[in-house]
Amino acid sequence: MEAAPTPAPAPHVLVVPFPAQGHALPLVDFVALLAARGLRLSVVTTPANLQLLSPLLAAHPAASTKGCGPGQFPAFMQAFAALREPILAWVRAQPDPVVAVVADIFCGWAQPLAREIGAAGIVFSPSGSGDEFSVAFPSIPGAPSYQWREMLLMYRNYMAGALEEQVGESVRQNFLWNVEEESWGFVFNSFRALEGRYLDQPLEDLGFRRVWAVGPVAPETDATGTRGAGGQEAVGxxxxxxxxxxxxxxxxxxxxxxxxxxxxxxxxxxxxxxxxxxxxxxxxxxxxxxxxxxxxxxxxxxxxxxxxxxxxxxxxxxxxxxxxxxxxxxxxxxxxxxxxxxxxxxxxxxxxxxxxRAVKEGGSSLADLEGLVQEIRKLG
CATH class of the missing domain: 3.40.50.2000 (Glycogen Phosphorylase B;)
Structure with a gap:
């Protein structure tokens, strides 16, 4: 009798989250999807973030974790990059090779590490493409935060160095002139019932200048499009x-x-x-x-x-x-x-x-997930 063929071991994937909840939680959720599809996962974590993996370990007891200190990262990205050598030593000591390294977008140092061990390097972004982080405005009432893609395109281009140096400096100076000594006050096309909390507390960036809300400035129109100030009727x-x-x-x-x-x-x-x-x-x-x-x-x-x-x-x-x-x-x-x-x-x-709809049967995200798992299996 022929012996039954030994099943091939599951492909081994190393996962490197970034130690911040907004980044770590989505990646751990993604790891759970991979584990449910039979991949072997090793997740790098720190003592302070080990509790984030508790639901994953409960659902998939075979999953392994790699604990690396320290628990605090005063200089987040720079400090976390120091884990590269211990992780590399751990990977080389494993009985089965790591075929892929899935690392948070803030852990770019894991990509050359993947290349060094002959694994596929996969970058994980916790948000949409082109939307890698958010920008907070703590001095504005309510401390709003906006995703990078929600910022003004001119600002994004300036910060990315996409504007010619002379043009970029001209744009920067243009806005600085508005908030430096050259200006005396600000008039906004708004009204206090809508934005009172912002008008009553001028920002330090505005030099605490006086602000006036005088809107809406457009003349009133009736339902036919005729302006109350005697303007022409809108076509149609x-x-x-x-x-x-x-x-x-x-x-x-x-x-x-x-x-x-x-x-x-x-x-x-x-x-x-x-x-x-x-x-x-x-x-x-x-x-x-x-x-x-x-x-x-x-x-x-x-x-x-x-x-x-x-x-x-x-x-x-x-x-x-x-x-x-x-x-x-x-x-x-x-x-x-x-x-x-x-x-x-x-x-x-x-x-x-x-x-x-995207993550249900027949959805685009589910199809991409299954396709990724198949590609990882080919690496194994």
Whole structure:
């Protein structure tokens, strides 16, 4: 009789989290997904962070951990990089080779380590691509924090050195002139009921200068788009207003992303499908100028799907229409936070719906996960 073939050992993967909960927890969750698919995992941790692995060890008792001190990292990234040599010695002492090293994006030193041991180096980012960290503003009331991709593109380009030196310095000096001795005060297109907490406490960065909120500065418009100050009627607004007259009060969803935001065909198709499946009457204005937002004042409009540009924000607040916030760039993320978390006149659009679909059977994230596991098995 032939002996049954010995099953091949599971591929051995070394995991190097970064010792901060916002980074370590998502990576540990990812490790659990890999362990559930039969991979052998060794996770580098510190005594202070060992408790983060308790749920993982309870669910997968065969998983192993590698404890490395110290528990505190006064100079986070630099200090943690000192673990490279002990980890390398531990890896070389293992009976079966490590075929892949999955390391947090803040642990870049693990990538040359992977190359040295002949393993595949895999970078794990706890957030989306191009969104590696957040920026906090502790001096602003409420101490808001924004993801890197939510910062102004000009600022991101400047910090990344993507602007020519002369251009970058010109941009920097332009803003410094606003907050240095050259300026006397600040006037904002806003009003105190919306942003009183920020207006009453001028920031140190502004030199504690006087600030005035004088908005909304745009003249009022009626539902046909006619400006109260005698402006011209917006093209087509009267016809659209007449179309809205046929619907009950508050029954129509108004969709407009301003004149500059352009949805990709796939996103536009998904939004169109969602609107159709909702069975709610909607009006979707594409490439509209700001005057087209006057339709928000029509009694039939009950919700506004918006990119949270400031002009649209003020129009909606003035019209008393609640918003579905879909920020896309620039100050829109700051505006969305103000509307959703503080003024509470908006809710985030698409919060979790697409994400839930991605990790289910047939979803894109589940397919990527299975594909990754198969590639790791090939390495073994």
């Amino acid at each position: 607004a009267a016809d659209l207003s007449a179309w809205l007259d046929a619907f009950p009060d508050g029954s129509v969803v108004y969709v407009c992303f301003g004149s500059q935001a352009v949805l990709t065909p796939a996103v536009a198709a998904a939004l169109a499908e969602a609107l159709e499946r909702s069975a709610v009457p909607f009006l979707w204005v594409v490439g509209a100028e700001s005057s087209g937002v006057a339709l928000l004042r029509h009694a039939a409009v009950g919700w506004f799907v918006t990119h949270c540009g400031w002009n649209s924000t003020l129009e909606a607040v003035a019209a008393g229409v609640p918003m579905l916030a879909w920020p896309m760039t620039g100050d829109q993320f700051v505006n969305a936070r103000l509307l959703v978390d503080e003024a509470r006149v908006a809710v985030r659009a698409c919060a979790g719906g697409e994400a839930a």
